[in-house]
Amino acid sequence: MLDFSTLLPALPVLWEGVQMTVLLSISALTLGLIIGTIMCTARLSNSTPLRILTKLYVSFFRGVPLLVQLMLSYYCLPLIGINTPALPTAIVCVGLCSSAYITEILRGGFQSLSPGQKESAIMVGLNRLQIVAFIELPQVIRLTIPALINEAIILVKASSLISVIGIVELTRVTQNLAASNFQPFEFYLTAALVYFILNSTISVLGLWVERRINSRSIV
Amino acid sequence: MNKQTQDSPIVEVQKMSKNFGTTQVLKNVDLKVQPSEVMCLIGPSGSGKSTLLRCIAFLEQYSSGNIYIEGEMLGYNDDTDIRKLTSTNELNHVRRNMGMVFQQFNLWPHMTALGNVTEALVRVKKLSRREADEKGHAILKKVGLAERALHYPAQLSGGQQQRVAIARSLAMEPSVMLFDEPTSALDPELVGEVLQVMKDLAKDGMTMIVVTHEMGFAAQVADTVVFLDQGEILMKGSPKEIFQGEKPPRLEQFLKNYMDRNAFWE
Numbered sequence: 061m062l063d064f065s066t067l068l069p070a071l072p073v074l075w076e077g078v079q080m081t082v083l084l085s086i087s088a089l090t091l092g093l094i095i096g097t098i099m100c101t102a103r104l105s106n107s108t109p110l111r112i113l114t115k116l117y118v119s120f121f122r123g124v125p126l127l128v129q130l131m132l133s134y135y136c137l138p139l140i141g142i143n144t145p146a147l148p149t150a151i152v153c154v155g156l157c158s159s160a161y162i163t164e165i166l167r168g169g170f171q172s173l174s175p176g177q178k179e180s181a182i183m184v185g186l187n188r189l190q191i192v193a194f195i196e197l198p199q200v201i202r203l204t205i206p207a208l209i210n211e212a213i214i215l216v217k218a219s220s221l222i223s224v225i226g227i228v229e230l231t232r233v234t235q236n237l238a239a240s241n242f243q244p245f246e247f248y249l250t251a252a253l254v255y256f257i258l259n260s261t262i263s264v265l266g267l268w269v270e271r272r273i274n275s276r277s278i279v
Numbered sequence: 280m281n282k283q284t285q286d287s288p289i290v291e292v293q294k295m296s297k298n299f300g301t302t303q304v305l306k307n308v309d310l311k312v313q314p315s316e317v318m319c320l321i322g323p324s325g326s327g328k329s330t331l332l333r334c335i336a337f338l339e340q341y342s343s344g345n346i347y348i349e350g351e352m353l354g355y356n357d358d359t360d361i362r363k364l365t366s367t368n369e370l371n372h373v374r375r376n377m378g379m380v381f382q383q384f385n386l387w388p389h390m391t392a393l394g395n396v397t398e399a400l401v402r403v404k405k406l407s408r409r410e411a412d413e414k415g416h417a418i419l420k421k422v423g424l425a426e427r428a429l430h431y432p433a434q435l436s437g438g439q440q441q442r443v444a445i446a447r448s449l450a451m452e453p454s455v456m457l458f459d460e461p462t463s464a465l466d467p468e469l470v471g472e473v474l475q476v477m478k479d480l481a482k483d484g485m486t487m488i489v490v491t492h493e494m495g496f497a498a499q500v501a502d503t504v505v506f507l508d509q510g511e512i513l514m515k516g517s518p519k520e521i522f523q524g525e526k527p528p529r530l531e532q533f534l535k536n537y538m539d540r541n542a543f544w545e
Contacts, residue, residue, distance in 0.1 A: 176385035179338055180444070183379040184399035184451050185371055194398065198389050 066241045067250060077233030078254060084150060084229060085216045091155030092215070096162025101192075103167055114163065121160035127221050129153050134225040150222040158215050165207045169200035202273050209266035213259045220255075230254060287350060288313050289455045289486050290335060295344030297327075297334055297510075304330050305510045308344070312455065315484040319497035322507035323533055328490045331507065332459050335488065336379050337370060348373050349454065378448030382460040384440045386432040392419060392443045393428040396450050404451070418446045422476050438469030442476055455486040462493060494537055498522055506530050 067074075103114040121129070130153050137144045173196060181191045223232035230251055238247040290312040297305040305327045312318050320328040333339040335346060337354045346353040351373045355362045365373075386395050393415045400411035419428050422442040432440050441461055448456060458477065462470040474496050481487060481500050491497060497504050497518060504521040506514045508529050514521060522534070 174383070174385070176381055176383050177387055180379070180381060180385035180447070181387075182338070183336060183374070183377070184447060185375060185403040186399060187371070188367065190402050194402065195387055199387075202389070 062246055062249075063243065064246055066243060067246060070237050070241075070247075073237065074230075074233055074250070074254075077228060077230040078258075080227065080229040081216070081219050081231075082258070084147075084154065084219050084222065084227070085212075087151045088154035088158060088219070089212055089215055091151065092158030092162050092211075095156065095159035096166060099159060099163040100166040100170065103163060104170055118160045118163055121157050122164075126153065126157050126218055127224065129157060130222060130225055146225050146227050150219075150225060150227055154215060154218060154222065157218070158211060161211055161214075162208070165204050165211060166200060168207075169204040170196060172203060173199055202270075205266060205270050205273070209263060212262050212266075216258055216262065217255065288347075289316075289349055290488065291345075291347040292331075292335065293345045293347075295334065295341050295346060297330060297339065298342045303510060305334070305341070308510075308512055310505070310512075310515075312486060312488060314454070314486055316502045317481045317485075317487045317489065317500050318503045318505060319501040320488065320490045320505050320507060321492070321494070321497060321533075325509075326507040327510040328507045329459055332457050332488060332490050336377065336457055337374065340364070348377060376452075376454040378451060378453035378456040380441070380444050380448055380456065380458045380461050382463050384432070384437070384444045384464070386440055386444055386447075388432050391429050391431055392424060392435065392439075392446075395432070395443055396447045399447070400450055414450060415446075418450050419443070421449070422446045423472070436469060437465045438472045441465065441473045445473075445476055445480075449480075455488065456480070458487065458489040458491070460490050460492065462491070492537075494522070494534070506533070508533070 099114050099117060102110045103118075105111065130150070133144055133149050133153055134146065177195060178191055181195050186195070219229060220231035223229060223235065226232075228236075234247045234251040238244040241247070288311040290310065292308050292310040295305060295308045296303060308331060310318075320331065322328050330339060334341045335348075335353075337346075340354060345355075345357065352365075353373050354365060354370060356365055364370075387398070390398060393412065396418055397406075397408075397411040397415040400406045400414060401408060404411075406414070416425065416428055419425055422445055424439060424442055424446065427435060427439060427443075432443070435443065445461075461477070462473050465473065470493070474493065477487070477489070477496070478500055489496075489501070499518075501518050503515060504518050505512055506521060513527050514530055516524070521530070526534075
């Protein structure tokens with residue numbers, strides 16, 4: 061039979077793990093969105109070197125497993141003299157990996173807009189920055205919100221991988237508790253439930269945002 | 280530029296050519312458009328008339344020759360030996376009095392009709408939201424869409440969308456307006472309302488360059504009709520000269536095709 065009586069004393073530790081997972085996910089997602097937007101702008105620019113560079117960037121971070129990226133940066137970079145403390149390394153790795161996907165999501169959004177919209181904006185005198193900010197981005201966000209929510213959920217789950225570089229987040233805490241109490245079932249079930257709740261929150265939030273944006277205009 | 284007499288054209292195109300790769304799509308085009316003149320560009324598809332218009336808007340770079348807008352060189356710095364593109368700021372400065380209306384309307388779907396009209400008033404002319412809205416409503420009323428100000432483009436008919444696009448352009452108070460086949464994407468039933476707005480504009484003295492397949496409009500409204508074929512101006516003249524006078528065989532053929540296509544009764 062399952063026995064959840066050991067769960068109560070473990071709650072404070074578990075809570076710390078949840079906080080670490082949330083902190084890491086939010087930081088990495090923010091980083092990913094910022095870098096993804098910059099990369100996407102570079103990817104769609106007229107400069108050939110920039111386009112090639114971003115293509116390489118995307119194919120590297122999309123093509124190498126996050127776990128391997130983490131190992132490389134945490135265990136191998138120090139060997140060549142680059143010091144990589146665990147938490148910043150984790151945030152940067154997850155963030156960069158996610159930015160590669162976000163670049164491509166946003167690119168799809170920008171490219172689905174008709175080029176004519178930009179031409180009419182140019183002809184009334186809007187500058188490049190204004191066109192991106194007021195004409196393109198509002199539409200791109202609306203178009204890509206489902207995909208971006210997807211990406212956020214994948215990121216939260218991927219954050220469990222950073223347990224391998226010793227950061228005590230939800231998965232790592234659960235491992236420790238399960239091992240010391242000899243109760244894997246109870247603790248992993250709890251972890252599963254917590255991840256599920258976190259991600260459901262994101263998806264509900266996403267639907268709410270989507271509805272809010274769509275109610276203000278019709279496409 | 281306030282020295283606009285009959286002698287200083289708003290748009291002047293001199294020996295302009297345009298290549299796409301190795302194919303020359305415009306050859307040695309010369310044009311002058313005077314203030315309040317309505318010029319219609321006609322010709323078969325692929326003749327280069329839309330490309331010519333897009334070059335005048337510098338949405339396409341022309342390869343050689345010059346284009347002057349109100350006396351200022353468009354798109355290139357001409358004072359050096361080697362021609363260089365101007366900065367975006369300079370380009371926008373030369374284009375500031377030019378409006379353009381497109382075949383596909385190119386409205387911004389996430390904004391209402393009013394939003395489409397007022398966006399540049401707020402961002403470019405730096406009007407307050409209230410001033411811009413006031414002006415926007417007035418201009419929408421002028422094109423007969425006072426009741427539709429808060430509708431989104433998807434809620435409007437093609438003809439209404441094109442009129443919003445005209446209003447958006449008008450809001451910036453251009454001294455010349457370019458129309459790129461403004462009625463070609465419309466149901467035949469809706470062409471009239473857009474042409475009517477354009478006729479009103481012409482009557483108010485707006486300088487217009489119109490790429491069109493509407494020969495009736497060209498005959499009634501244009502001061503000058505230009506016939507293009509294979510990137511060259513074959514004939515330029517008043518509607519009377521073009522439609523009734525002596526003309527090159529290619530134009531004869533073009534007009535005959537047009538008549539045949541539109542005839543439905545012997």
